[in-house]
Every structure is written in structure tokens, then in C-alpha cells.
Amino acid sequence: MKQYVIGIDVGGTKIAYGLFDVHRKxxxxxxxxxxxTLSAEEFFYKIINDIYELLGTNNLTLEDIKGIGIGMxxxxxxxxxxxLMTSNLTNIANFPAKAYLMKKLGENVKIIIDNxxxxxxxxxxxxGAGRGFHHILYCPVSTGISSGIIINDELFRGSYGWxxxxxxxxVNPDEGIMCGCKNKGCLMSYCSGSMIVKHILNKIELGEQTxxxxxxxxxxxxxxxxxxxxxxxxxxxxxWAVEQMAKYxxxxxxxxxxxxxxxxxIFGGGLVKFGEMLFEPVRKVFNSYNHNEFPVxxxxxxxxxxxxxxxxxxxxx
Numbered sequence: 128m129k130q131y132v133i134g135i136d137v138g139g140t141k142i143a144y145g146l147f148d149v150h151r152k153x154x155x156x157x158x159x160x161x162x163x164t165l166s167a168e169e170f171f172y173k174i175i176n177d178i179y180e181l182l183g184t185n186n187l188t189l190e191d192i193k194g195i196g197i198g199m200x201x202x203x204x205x206x207x208x209x210x211l212m213t214s215n216l217t218n219i220a221n222f223p224a225k226a227y228l229m230k231k232l233g234e235n236v237k238i239i240i241d242n243x244x245x246x247x248x249x250x251x252x253x254x255g256a257g258r259g260f261h262h263i264l265y266c267p268v269s270t271g272i273s274s275g276i277i278i279n280d281e282l283f284r285g286s287y288g289w290x291x292x293x294x295x296x297x298v299n300p301d302e303g304i305m306c307g308c309k310n311k312g313c314l315m316s317y318c319s320g321s322m323i324v325k326h327i328l329n330k331i332e333l334g335e336q337t338x339x340x341x342x343x344x345x346x347x348x349x350x351x352x353x354x355x356x357x358x359x360x361x362x363x364x365x366x367w368a369v370e371q372m373a374k375y376x377x378x379x380x381x382x383x384x385x386x387x388x389x390x391x392x393i394f395g396g397g398l399v400k401f402g403e404m405l406f407e408p409v410r411k412v413f414n415s416y417n418h419n420e421f422p423v424x425x426x427x428x429x430x431x432x433x434x435x436x437x438x439x440x441x442x443x444x
Contacts, residue, residue: 129193132443133178136198136243136435137161139215139270139321142174144181145436149193151444156436157181167210167222175231194237195228196442198246198435200271205288208240214295214307215271215321239442243267244291245282246438247428248275251393253441255429262389265428268376269396272315274383293383294319298375304329318375320351320397323368327354330364337364355401369405372398376405377412384413384423395428 131154134145144157159177162170178195182188201213208225228238248257248265257263257277265275272294276283284290294315295308304325306316316322331337331346339357343349357365380392398405410425417423428434 129191131187131191132193132440133181133195134198134246134436134439135174135178135195136246136439137174137200137216138243138435139163139200142177143432143436144177145433145440146181146185146187147436147440151437151440153433153436155181155185156433157184161216163216163218165218167219167224168227170216170219171222171224171227172231175228178232189232189236192236194239194440194443195232196246196439197224197238197240198243198439198442199224199240200243200273202289202292203240203242205241205284208238210240211289212308214315217307237443241284241442242273242275242289242291243435243438244273244275245284246275246442247395247434248277248291248438249282249441250430250434250438251395251428252277252280254437255434256393256426257391260391262387263391263393264383264387264389265393265395266380266383267396268319268394268398270319270321272319272376272379276387276389278387278389293379296379296382298378314375314379318372318379323354323372324349324351326371327364327368335364338362339365351397352400355404358401358404369401370408373405373408374412377409378416380409380413380425381416384417390422391424391426393426393428395430395434399427 132147136143142159146155202211210222210224213219225240251257251265263277274291274293276291295313297312298314299312302312304316305311306313339349339353340346343353354365354368
């Protein structure tokens with residue numbers, strides 16, 4: 128009898144794996160780095176190898192696995208399990224991921240692939256900060272930025288399956304840095320963890336000074352973590368970077384609120400580590416555009432680093 132399920136959370140920098148029993152209890156977890164240089168087929172071949180490694184560590188085989196849920200930072204054609212585009216792993220595009228995995232793993236294992244914003248929304252709505260709310264917007268802010276939409280306690284996927292790719296809404300048409308979505312001027316290109324670093328590097332190239340170069344051991348190593356540290360040290364460029372992120376995240380939230388009238392925002396992902404340093408000014412930007420007194424809740428995700436793997440297995444239930 129199949130007693131286990133696997134949740135896989137694919138991000139721009141890491142892949143997390145969780146082994147759960149059929150009662151949703153976490154049994155084991157494993158993490159590897161994402162490799163953006165791999166082709167789509169190579170990337171998913173590595174995932175298959177990692178699955179077998181996780182099984183071997185726990186003295187299990189595929190015969191013990193009821194299903195595998197995967198959250199991808201991608202536009203996913205949900206019914207087919209086809210990945211159309213991945214802005215932070217650009218080689219994963221127009222790839223029939225579900226069909227590939229079923230061919231390699233066999234058809235006795237149920238496989239569901241969805242956008243990671245959707246899996247995070249499921250996790251936080253059922254088990255985390257969204258409990259008790261009938262409508263929520265789960266907003267992962269990390270290497271990339273997107274949203275998962277719960278309406279009337281149900282995940283809303285849209286016509287083709289990729290609802291919530293709101294990080295790619297256009298805010299400055301044809302301006303700024305080219306994003307992996309193949310557009311300039313999308314919101315994510317101004318405020319995601321990976322893209323804000325590109326803005327910083329552009330400033331450094333123009334001769335501006337920042338302690339982040341020293342903190343990172345070279346400009347090529349700068350990450351969001353160094354922005355946080357430098358901001359605490361009152362570095363001017365880090366202060367500018369946090370202000371820019373807050374501005375565009377606040378505008379993003381207001382646009383979502385205006386469009387959907389959902390009053391519960393749950394923030395997850397790496398940028399949550401900035402805490403109120405980032406999200407207090409985000410709230411101020413939001414409030415500057417919002418001209419009514421009805422309550423709007425800004426909450427942090429409660430499931431920690433495991434939200435992605437928890438949400439991935441929720442696809443199976």
C-alpha cells in the first residue's frame with residue numbers, strides 16, 4: 128500500500144524536497160541548489176535523481192509513493208503540466224514536464240505541477256497565516272515575485288493555469304532592466320531579490336560606492352543578504368535599494384487590492400527576512416494610495432522554510 132507523498136519546491140536558487148506520510152506528517156527533507164545553466168530535460172533529470180536519493184535514504188522505492196507535487200516558479204499550463212516560461216530559470220520553457228516525469232517514473236505515481244505561488248497559497252491558507260480567511264493573496268517575495276489567489280476557499284488558477292503572475296505586470300513600459308519574462312518595465316524587475324542586485328551592480332559600474340562590495344567579498348557576490356546587512360550599517364545604496372523595493376511592492380499590493388478587493392496579504396520568501404525594515408514602508412506606500420478605512424491585513428507566512436514543500440503536497444489532496 129502506498130504510504131507516502133513527495134513535495135518539491137523549485138526556486139531560482141534552490142530545490143527543496145519533502146517526504147510526507149499520507150497523513151501529511153513530514154518524515155524527511157532534502158535541499159539542493161538550482162542550476163540555471165541546465166536544459167529543461169537535464170534539470171528534471173536531476174530532480175528524478177534527487178527523488179531516488181531521498182527514497183534511498185529512507186529505504187523506500189517508488190512503489191511506496193502515492194504522488195509527487197511540484198511547485199515551479201513558472202507559467203504552468205496546469206492541465207497538461209507543461210511549463211511555458213520560467214523567468215529565473217530561463218532554459219525551462221515550453222517543456223512538457225509532467226509527461227517527461229511520467230515517462231521516467233512510470234504512470235503509477237500521481238504527478239501534479241503548479242506555480243509555486245499557488246502551492247504557497249494552499250499551504251498558508253490551510254495550515255498557516257491564512258486560516259480563517261475565505262479570500263487571501265499569498266505573495267512570495269524572493270528571487271522572484273508572484274501571487275497565489277484564494278477566492279471562497281478555493282485556489283483560483285484562471286483560464287490556462289497561470290493566474291497570479293502579477294510580478295510581471297507592467298509598471299514602467301519599456302524602461303529599466305530586461306526581465307526573464309522578456310519584457311522591460313515589469314514590477315519584478317524593480318523589486319525582486321535578484322533584480323534589485325542588478326540595479327545595484329549598474330550603480331557600481333557608474334562609479335557609486337557601497338560597503339556591499341566589501342561585505343560580499345566582491346561585487347559579483349552581492350545578494351539580498353548583503354543589502355540587509357548594509358542597510359543596518361546605514362549604507363546609502365542599501366537604503367536606496369530598500370526604498371525602491373518598498374515603493375514597487377507597495378504599488379503592486381495596491382494594484383492587487385484594487386483589482387481583487389482581497390484584504391489579506393500574506394508575504395513569504397527570502398525578502399521577509401528584512402522584516403519591518405522593508406514592510407513598514409511597503410505599508411506606507413500602500414496606505415498613500417488607499418483612501419478608505421476598511422481593514423487590510425499584512426501578514427507574514429507562518430510555515431517557515433517548509434511552506435513550499437507543504438504546498439506542493441497539498442496539490443495532491
